Amino acid sequence: MxxxxxxxxxxxxxxxxxxxxxxxxxxxxxxxxxxxxxxxxxxxxxxxxxxxxxxxxxxxxxxxxxxxxxxxxNFDDYEDEETEKEENRQKEALKMSRLDPSGFTETNKDLHVCAGKIVKRAKDIFKAEPVMAHVWSYRWGGYNMISCDLSSLDQKISMPITISAVERQMLEYFDEPDVFDMAEALHIVGIVTQALDAKIKIGLGRNEVNPAVLSSPLKEGETNGKIYLWKN
Structure with missing residues (x-):
């Protein structure tokens, strides 16, 4: 009411x-x-x-x-606080890249600069080594996150990146950038992995605890296993 x-x-x-x-x-x-x-x-x-x-x-x-x-x-104070939060959210939303269903993009300039810093750092670390990108999502503290774990194929060299979709854009720490939403997070992952010609693996496929979707029953002492992927 x-x-x-x-x-x-x-x-x-x-x-x-x-x-x-x-x-x-x-x-x-x-x-x-x-x-x-x-x-x-x-x-x-x-x-x-x-x-x-x-x-x-x-x-x-x-x-x-x-x-x-x-x-x-304290209703008035709470209302003022919520109003301020919504105003800040709207300001942050203006920084989002335009990502239309047509496939055309209008990438936020600061986001592109951040992606460039990630790529430069990765090239410094991996040199001529081929790069693998393990991309997987999770939730933490009420927000959505994407891990983009860069590594050499033998995994001896690694460079983890965590992108948080927290309804704001903060790009000062390029290995842990904050972006507005998951579409923006996936957009920067796409820019970085394409720039590095990375071999991409999406999802974990392991550490599964639901016995109904495991590839095989857990043995005694096991708490998790591989998820069933219809390969058998």
């Missing part, structure tokens, strides 16, 4: 700016919106008074109630 009320407030403010809008109807709508806000505050005060009479032994419920009281009492 609150989301609906907020949407009504937004459309009210927009229509108010429109030329020729019926002022009387807008004033009536404004009065209703104010009454809704007042009723919400009145309801909150009644709920708070009702809580004073409770004698609750459920600690989890108590924690949830207290958390909600704190949230409401």
């Amino acid at each position: 609150s989301s609906y009320i907020e949407a009504v407030k937004v459309i009210y403010s927009l229509v108010k700016e429109a030329k020729g809008a019926d002022e009387k109807k807008l004033q009536k709508a404004e009065g209703i919106i104010k009454r809704i806000d007042g009723l919400a505050e009145e309801a909150y005060l009644l709920i708070a008074e009702a809580y004073q009479t409770t004698n609750n032994a459920d600690l989890e419920l108590e924690d949830n109630i207290h958390s909600q009281f704190v949230f409401i009492n």
Whole structure:
């Protein structure tokens, strides 16, 4: 319901700016919106008074109630914080490369510079050695990540790269760049691996713990194995 009320407030403010809008109807709508806000505050005060009479032994419920009281009492601060987060997110989104389904790209210049630094470092490390890129994804802390582990074919030389899709672009550390989303992460992986003519392997295919998809049953003492790949 609150989301609906907020949407009504937004459309009210927009229509108010429109030329020729019926002022009387807008004033009536404004009065209703104010009454809704007042009723919400009145309801909150009644709920708070009702809580004073409770004698609750459920600690989890108590924690949830207290958390909600704190949230409401600091609602304006939380709202300002969320607004700031959304504004920052929109600014960061402007830095994304344009990656259309047509296959045409408009690569962010800073992202391209970062990819160039990765390629230069890799060429310094691997020299004339052929490069293998082991690319695999995972989730950490609520975000999506891609590992692009560069190595020589005999794996004696390695250069791990971790790309985090965290809704922002931070490219200062080229071996651990932050990009906006997984499409951007895969885009920089593609640039780097093509520049190095790397042999690419995607996914792990090992360390699987679900017995329903293993290539063979786990032996005693084993905790993981290879995933079944329809080769047998």
